[in-house]
Amino acid sequence: MSGPLAASGLSVRYETPHGSVHALRHVDIEAHPGEVIGIVGESGCGKSTLVTALANLLPANARIDGSIRYNGVDLAKLDAHRQRLLRGDEIALVGQDPMTAFNPVLTIGDQLVDFQHHRKDLSRAQKRARIAAMLGRVGIADAERRMRSYPHELSGGMRQRVAIAAALLTDPGLLIADEPTTALDVTMEAQIIHLLRELRRDYNGIVIVVSHHLGVIAELCDRVYVMYAGEVVEGGEVDAIFHDPRHPYTQALLACDPARFRERLDRLPTIPGALPSLTQPPVGCVYAPRCGRGFAPCKTVAPPLVKLTACHAARCHAVTS
Amino acid sequence: MSPLLAVEDLSVSFVRSGLLDRLINPFPLPGFNVVDGVTLSLMPAETLGLVGESGSGKTTLARTILGLIRAAAGRIVFEGRDVQTPADFRAMRRRSAMMFQDPVASLSPRLRVGTLLTEPQVIQGLPMPDRRAAAKALLALVGLPASFVDRFPHELSGGQARRVGVARALAMKPHLLLADEPTAGLDVSVQGDVLNLIGELKRELGFAAMIVTHNLAMIRHVSDRLAIMYLGRLVETGPTQEVFSAPLHPYTATLIRSEPIPDPRRRSHKPAVTGEIPSVFRRPSGCEFHTRCPLVQSRCKTEAPAYRPMGAGRMVRCHFPLQTGGQEREAVSRASANQRGN
């Protein structure tokens, strides 16, 4: 029952002994079936917080505000039981380290059978047949033998394939991959990118890919949201984000990527300064302490989200449509 | 000019063992060659990038050079002298420094930054009238505030911990710096900071560096020469710009083509290589890359290629290096390059 996803005015605070961490502030995003959405930004900017909120898996010390609507239903208004059902078979999350997703003492096959617990209509044999087919689809040769393996017997790249297979076995309408290639070598990364791209041919749900790696986002996504210090500072079609970035942070982030330069640079470009504290976020623009373009209102007035085209928007005083 | 460091035919073998074994036995018994016949040299003030997939033996090679792992065979020459006995290695380590792969884990959690920074000199018995002042000077060198002397490692961000690692490594004014994945886990902006810092200090202090990494996009900008490792053997070495613009070994070409390009208009259509790196415990026959090589021929499966000079300071271990053979091979390599669209 795949359908559109929309978060609006989404904020998340983590309550800690040292005060509350404002990990996410007034975030608006949307995604439609068939789209691959990218979430990009530096470590600590709130990417994982955003997708765990979407998957309804935030830890107990998190306080959430705003709304998340999936296929017309407000997730916050569902009771705990319905939320759990939704999490189990509508929304699937693939993490950075697939080892933690598996139970080390059970075989891959047994675990993948358990992943299909919602399919009461299928016999165990039918479930195993589905698994074998799905493992084949994610590029694992010799699926029967692999089903008898334990997680530690697989390489990192193979575990990530199995994690993707496990996620797809639940027929999710929303597949979220949080840093799916960060723990892998570049050759395996290229293979997983290719796999995710192939899968979208016959998968009609929404895919959300989180990465701090601009190359991965450029290879995979249709639309991209750029995050900085808990906010979405720019969103748009992948081509606009990479070829016509408008927010000063997006521009700086792209300029820093050494992969863009073929000729040797004597100094790599950097972004001077550091992330602001999320315990006391700046009152004005979150990027103001580091922005080279800042002017009078930036330090005191939070910039509005300026719409540039139907789907390109940036949160900056200097941007005009 | 004679090299600062020369490694000749160096091999390291490990017995196939479990994790526990590895923990209690840092000098394992002879077994499988994890580093096999490596020959390389480093000139004073030069930066060498050592690149290869996970498990290819990069860390093992770096640690063996410093005598932290015992070599099974081969020779290490540092500043013109053979390094053989434990005393030789200690003398070499006094003139070199290592930045380890995991910076926070390699800093003792209970020591404050000030103590960590001056510990190496104190251990070496160097005179230090004012430890705090010495630590503050080192912090200034790497651009951190003096107040950091009282911090604990877990109170540092990833980038700050690397800076402390750089300061600690350089405290001894080394002639050689071995940096293992100095920017792994760092964001691009912070990565640039750490590498610029190493570059500046290199120009100022004039040490040579060997940087071990997976990260091709980064190493292209910071190294003079590259050494590419596969299953414990060097498969290609040469000047960085030449290796990037015209790789000779199909494996090098594969690594370069696998790197995702941050431009949606230049998406790759197909992965450059399938399959994964085989285990060193089951080293393929002939050329060890033959199980994944897009250009494999029947000879490759049985006959191991020699590591041979190709002119202009380049070496390659392949029967049919790219960019050299007749039109046929050129056509094949062009065809595989064309898999990446316009």
Ligand SMILES: Nc1ncnc2c1ncn2[C@@H]1O[C@H](COP(=O)(O)OP(=O)(O)OP(=O)(O)O)[C@@H](O)[C@H]1O
């Ligand atoms: N003490 C040990 N005993 C047995 N095998 C070992 C030991 N240390 C490393 N190995 C094995 O040696 C090989 C090379 O390991 P090494 O850590 O040098 O690789 P690496 O290239 O640094 O990888 P990475 O990029 O993941 O850091 C691997 O197969 C590894 O499992």
Ligand SMILES: Nc1ncnc2c1ncn2[C@@H]1O[C@H](COP(=O)(O)OP(=O)(O)O)[C@@H](O)[C@H]1O
């Ligand atoms: N369970 C938690 N309790 C307190 N703070 C947290 C928790 N999880 C994350 N944070 C903080 O929230 C911010 C955003 O984290 P995260 O969403 O993991 O960022 P990213 O995935 O972009 O690296 C960071 O400052 C992080 O330290």
Ligand code: SF4
């Ligand atoms: S609002 Fe001002 S400080 Fe913020 S990004 Fe725009 S110009 Fe820079």
Ligand code: SF4
């Ligand atoms: S020797 Fe053959 S298999 Fe090995 S890299 Fe060269 S072409 Fe490929």
Ligand SMILES: [Mg+2]
């Ligand atoms: Mg994260």
Ligand SMILES: [Mg+2]
């Ligand atoms: Mg290593």
